[in-house]
Amino acid sequence: MPVYNLKVNGQSHTVEVDQDTPLLWVLRDHLDMVGTKFGCGIGQCGACTIHLDGSATRSCLLQVSMVKNMEITTIEGLSEDASHPVQQAWKEVDVPQCGYCQAGQMMSAVAFIKQNKNPNKIEIRNAMSGNICRCAAYNRIEKAVEVAASKMS
Amino acid sequence: MKKNISPSFSRRSFIKTSALVGGGMLIGFNLFQACKPETVPPVDISQLNFNDFNAFIKIADNGMVTIFSPNPEIGQGVKTSMPMLIAEELDVSWNNVIVAQGALDTKNFTRQVAGGSQSLRQGWEPLRQTGATARQMLINAAANKWGVSASECKTENGVIINSNGDKLGYGEVVKEAVTLPIPEKIVLKNPKEFKIIGKDIPNVDIDKIITGKSLYGMDYKEEMMLYASVLRPPAFGKKLIDFDDTSVKAISGVKDVVKFGDKIAVLAKDTWTAMKGKKALKANWTSDSKLENTEDHDKILINLLNGQEFNTLRADGDVKKAFAEADQVIERIYESPFLPHNCMEPMNFFADVTAEKVRLVGPIQTPAGTARRVAQLLGRDPDSVSVEMTRMGGGFGRRLYGDFALEAAEISSIAKAPVKVVYSREDDMSAGIYRPAIKYKISAAIKEGEITGYHLKEASINSNMYGLIPNFFPAGAIKNYQVDVASYQSEITTGAWRAPYTNFLSFAEQSFFDELAELIEVDCIQLRLDLLQKVKGTTDEKIQYSPERLENVIKVAVDKSGWKNTKEGVYQGFSAYYCHNTHVAEVADVIVEDDMPVVKKITCVVDCGIVVNPLGAKNQIEGGIIDGVGHAMYGDFSFTDGEPQDKNFDTYRLIRINETPIVETHFIESNIAPTGLGEPTLPPAGAAVANAIKASKGIRLYKQPFIKHIKAKELLG
Numbered sequence: 001m002p003v004y005n006l007k008v009n010g011q012s013h014t015v016e017v018d019q020d021t022p023l024l025w026v027l028r029d030h031l032d033m034v035g036t037k038f039g040c041g042i043g044q045c046g047a048c049t050i051h052l053d054g055s056a057t058r059s060c061l062l063q064v065s066m067v068k069n070m071e072i073t074t075i076e077g078l079s080e081d082a083s084h085p086v087q088q089a090w091k092e093v094d095v096p097q098c099g100y101c102q103a104g105q106m107m108s109a110v111a112f113i114k115q116n117k118n119p120n121k122i123e124i125r126n127a128m129s130g131n132i133c134r135c136a137a138y139n140r141i142e143k144a145v146e147v148a149a150s151k152m153s
Numbered sequence: 154m155k156k157n158i159s160p161s162f163s164r165r166s167f168i169k170t171s172a173l174v175g176g177g178m179l180i181g182f183n184l185f186q187a188c189k190p191e192t193v194p195p196v197d198i199s200q201l202n203f204n205d206f207n208a209f210i211k212i213a214d215n216g217m218v219t220i221f222s223p224n225p226e227i228g229q230g231v232k233t234s235m236p237m238l239i240a241e242e243l244d245v246s247w248n249n250v251i252v253a254q255g256a257l258d259t260k261n262f263t264r265q266v267a268g269g270s271q272s273l274r275q276g277w278e279p280l281r282q283t284g285a286t287a288r289q290m291l292i293n294a295a296a297n298k299w300g301v302s303a304s305e306c307k308t309e310n311g312v313i314i315n316s317n318g319d320k321l322g323y324g325e326v327v328k329e330a331v332t333l334p335i336p337e338k339i340v341l342k343n344p345k346e347f348k349i350i351g352k353d354i355p356n357v358d359i360d361k362i363i364t365g366k367s368l369y370g371m372d373y374k375e376e377m378m379l380y381a382s383v384l385r386p387p388a389f390g391k392k393l394i395d396f397d398d399t400s401v402k403a404i405s406g407v408k409d410v411v412k413f414g415d416k417i418a419v420l421a422k423d424t425w426t427a428m429k430g431k432k433a434l435k436a437n438w439t440s441d442s443k444l445e446n447t448e449d450h451d452k453i454l455i456n457l458l459n460g461q462e463f464n465t466l467r468a469d470g471d472v473k474k475a476f477a478e479a480d481q482v483i484e485r486i487y488e489s490p491f492l493p494h495n496c497m498e499p500m501n502f503f504a505d506v507t508a509e510k511v512r513l514v515g516p517i518q519t520p521a522g523t524a525r526r527v528a529q530l531l532g533r534d535p536d537s538v539s540v541e542m543t544r545m546g547g548g549f550g551r552r553l554y555g556d557f558a559l560e561a562a563e564i565s566s567i568a569k570a571p572v573k574v575v576y577s578r579e580d581d582m583s584a585g586i587y588r589p590a591i592k593y594k595i596s597a598a599i600k601e602g603e604i605t606g607y608h609l610k611e612a613s614i615n616s617n618m619y620g621l622i623p624n625f626f627p628a629g630a631i632k633n634y635q636v637d638v639a640s641y642q643s644e645i646t647t648g649a650w651r652a653p654y655t656n657f658l659s660f661a662e663q664s665f666f667d668e669l670a671e672l673i674e675v676d677c678i679q680l681r682l683d684l685l686q687k688v689k690g691t692t693d694e695k696i697q698y699s700p701e702r703l704e705n706v707i708k709v710a711v712d713k714s715g716w717k718n719t720k721e722g723v724y725q726g727f728s729a730y731y732c733h734n735t736h737v738a739e740v741a742d743v744i745v746e747d748d749m750p751v752v753k754k755i756t757c758v759v760d761c762g763i764v765v766n767p768l769g770a771k772n773q774i775e776g777g778i779i780d781g782v783g784h785a786m787y788g789d790f791s792f793t794d795g796e797p798q799d800k801n802f803d804t805y806r807l808i809r810i811n812e813t814p815i816v817e818t819h820f821i822e823s824n825i826a827p828t829g830l831g832e833p834t835l836p837p838a839g840a841a842v843a844n845a846i847k848a849s850k851g852i853r854l855y856k857q858p859f860i861k862h863i864k865a866k867e868l869l870g
C-alpha cells in the first residue's frame with residue numbers, strides 16, 4: 001500500500017492507505033482528527049469542508065494522492081482553545097443545535113471571510129449555500145458569519 | 154412566596170447520597186422514564202414512571218457542582234436546559250456548574266429515552282425537586298453545625314446564611330450533609346425568584362463542537378475495531394438469493410464478509426475500504442410479492458379515503474345529519490409523500506459482542522429498549538448488555554429505532570470482533586423508517602353561514618394518528634365533528650418523524666380553514682377566533698388545547714407580523730396550531746421572484762409556558778420552522794418497485810441557507826410549566842406558507858412538496 005506524507009494543521013503525518021482514499025477518511029480513521037464530518041460523500045452537504053492551501057474544499061471528494069505537498073487545514077487547526085474569530089462568533093451567537101454540520105460550516109465561513117472582509121447578507125447566503133444544516137440553524141449561521149466578518153476586518 | 158410541595162412519594166426512595174473518596178458528595182437520583190415514541194404525551198405529571206430515570210449531582214468540597222446530564226444531546230438543547238432546572242433550585246451560580254455526560258458503561262446511564270419535545274415538560278417538577286432536596290440537605294447540615302434551626306437559614310449562590318449573618322459555602326458542609334437523612338419536606342422557588350431559568354444560557358458543549366472534538370457516534374473508535382459497511386436489499390420486499398464476494402476479498406484491508414439475514418456486511422480496517430468492499434459485492438435478489446410503487450400507494454390511499462372502512466377516533470353530534478342538512482358542503486383532499494429523516498450524522502453504531510458481555514455504543518434515543526432487543530436477538534441475559542449513548546447528529550425520530558444497533562450487534566457476534574456499522578448517505582436514505590405517506594380528506598358542512606359539521610378522514614401507510622391528536626383543534630368547536638382513520642400495510646418501514654402526523658395534518662387543516670373562510674366570506678383570522686370562542690369553558694377532558702392560549706397567540710401574531718399591513722409585493726399567510734402541549738401561531742411573508750414564491754420571513758408566536766433557556770428555545774423554534782418550510786417546499790420521496798428514487802443530496806432536496814426565511818420569535822410570558830419546543834413550531838409552518846402562496850400567486854396548494862405542485866399547476870394554467 002502506498003505511503004503518503006501529509007501536512008495537516010502545520011504538522012507532518014505519514015499514512016499508509018490506498019491511493020483512492022478520500023482525505024476525509026484519512027483524517028478521521030487514520031489521523032484521529034474526527035472534527036471533519038461525513039455527511040454525503042458526494043460533495044453536496046459541506047460537512048467535510050477543509051482548507052487546501054487556504055481554500056475551502058470538500059474532503060470527501062479529494063483523493064489522498066492529490067494533496068501531496070499541500071497545506072491542509074481542518075477544524076482542529078483553527079484553534080484548540082476556540083479563540084479563532086469564527087469560533088468566537090459561533091459561540092457568541094450560540095449557533096449549533098446537534099452541531100454535526102458546524103465544523104464544515106465554520107471552515108466554509110473562514111475561507112469566505114478571508115476573501116470578502118465585508119460581506120452583505122446575500123453574499124453570505126450564497127457563500128454558505130453549499131453547506132446543509134439539517135437542524136436548520138441557518139438564521140444563526142448567517143448571523144455568526146456577519147459577526148465573524150466584523151471581528152476579522 | 155414559596156410553594157410547598159408535599160411529597161407524594163418518599164423522597165428517600167429516590168435520592169441517595171454518598172461521600173466521595175477524595176471529598177465531596179454524590180447525590181444519585183431516580184426521576185422517570187421519558188415517553189416512548191408510541192406513547193401519548195402524558196396528561197398529568199403524576200402519571201409518569203419515576204423508576205427508570207437516573208442522574209447524579211456531585212458537590213465538591215470547593216463548592217463546584219457537577220451535574221451528570223440525565224439526557225444525551227440530540228440537538229434539542231436538553232443537555233443544557235435540564236441541568237438548569239437542578240441548578241436553579243440548588244441555588245448555585247451557573248458559573249460554578251459543570252454539565253457532564255455519564256461515564257462509560259455506567260448502567261445508570263443506560264436506562265433512559267432521550268426524549269423529544271416532552272423532556273423538559275416532564276423534568277420540570279422532578280428535576281427542580283431534586284435540586285431543592287439537595288439544597289435542603291446542605292441547609293440542614295449547616296444549621297446543625299451552627300446549632301440553629303434550619304428554618305432560620307437561607308441560601309444565595311452556593312452559600313448558606315443564617316440569621317446572624319454567618320456564612321458557610323456548600324462545599325464546607327458536604328461532609329456533614331452526607332450523613333443526614335434525606336429531607337422529606339422541601340420548598341420550590343416561586344418563578345419570580347428564578348435566577349437561572351429564563352436566562353440565555355449557551356449550549357454546554359459549545360467549545361467541544363467548535364473545536365471539532367470527538368462527540369458523536371460517528372467519531373467513536375476503539376482499538377481493534379473494524380468498520381462495517383452493509384449491503385441491504387435494494388428495494389423493500391426484496392430478499393437475498395446469493396452473493397459473490399470474490400473481488401471484495403481481494404481488496405487489501407478487507408477483513409471479513411458476513412452474511413446475516415438478507416444483508417451482507419463487509420468488515421475492513423477503515424470506513425473507506427469497507428464502503429469500497431460493499432460496492433464490489435455482487436448479490437442476487439428476489440421477491441415473492443409485487444413490489445410497491447408510489448403511484449399505487451396514491452391510488453390505494455385515495456380508495457381508502459373514498460371507502461367505508463374506517464376506525465372512528467372521535468365522533469361528536471351527528472356528522473351525517475349535519476351534512477345532509479347543509480346548504481353547502483366543501484370537501485378537499487391533501488396529500489403528502491413519504492419523507493426520510495436524513496439526520497446529518499448518518500446512522501451508525503458500535504458493538505462488541507464477547508462470550509461474557511455485549512457492549513454497545515452510539516447515537517440512540519431508546520437505549521433501554523434497544524438493549525432488550527439486542528439481548529433477545531442474541532439470546533443473552535439483558536443484564537449482560539450495556540448501551541452507552543453518544544451525542545447525536547440529529548434525530549427527528551429516526552434514532553428512536555435501534556435497527557442499526559441490532560445490525561452492529563449481529564455482525565459483531567458473527568465476526569467475533571468489535572465492529573462499528575457506518576451507513577453511507579445512500580444507506581441512510583434507503584434503509585429508512587420513513588414518515589409515512591398520508592392523505593387527508595376534510596369536509597365541512599355549512600348551514601346559514603355557520604360551520605355545522607366537520608369530518609376529517611385519514612388514510613396512511615402502516616399506521617394512523619394516535620393519542621390525543623383527534624381532539625386537537627377544531628375538536629370541541631364544531632358540534633358535529635368526526636375523525637376517521639384507515640391504513641394500508643406496506644413493506645416499507647415507517648415511523649415517527651418530527652411531530653408525527655401533526656407535521657402534515659396541520660398543513661391540511663390550516664389550509665382548509667383559509668379556504669373555508671373564503672367560502673363563507675369571513676376573515677380567516679376571525680373564523681379561527683370564532684371557532685375558539687365555542688371551545689371556551691368546555692368540560693371535555695380530552696380537549697387539551699386551551700382556547701384562550703390559542704386565541705392569545707393568534708392575536709399577538711396578528712399584531713407582531715403587521716398582518717395585512719405589509720409592503721407592496723409582500724403576501725402573508727396565517728396558521729395556528731396546538732401540539733406537544735404548546736400553542737403556536739405563525740405568519741409567513743412571501744414575495745414572488747422569477748414567478749416563484751420566496752419565503753422571506755416567518756413571524757412566530759409561541760406559548761410554551763415558562764421559557765427555561767430563551768437562547769436555546771429560539772434555536773429550536775427557528776430550526777423547527779425552517780425544517781417545516783423546507784420539507785413543505787421541497788421534500789419529495791417516492792418508490793419505484795420498492796426502491797427509493799432518491800438516495801443522496803444530489804437529487805433529494807433539503808432547504809439551504811439561501812432559501813431560508815428569517816424567523817422572528819415572540820414568546821408569551823407565562824408562569825405555567827414549560828411544554829414542548831422541538832416539534833410544535835414545525836406543523837404550522839407549511840400552511841402559513843401555502844396560505845401566503847395563495848395570496849401571492851392565487852394558487853391553492855393541496856399537495857407537498859409545493860415546488861413540484863406549483864410547477865404542475867402553472868403548466869396546466
Ligand code: FES
Binds near residue numbers: 039047048059
Ligand atoms: S461529506 Fe463531503 S460534501 Fe458531504
Ligand code: FES
Binds near residue numbers: 096132
Ligand atoms: S446543527 Fe445539526 S445539522 Fe447543523
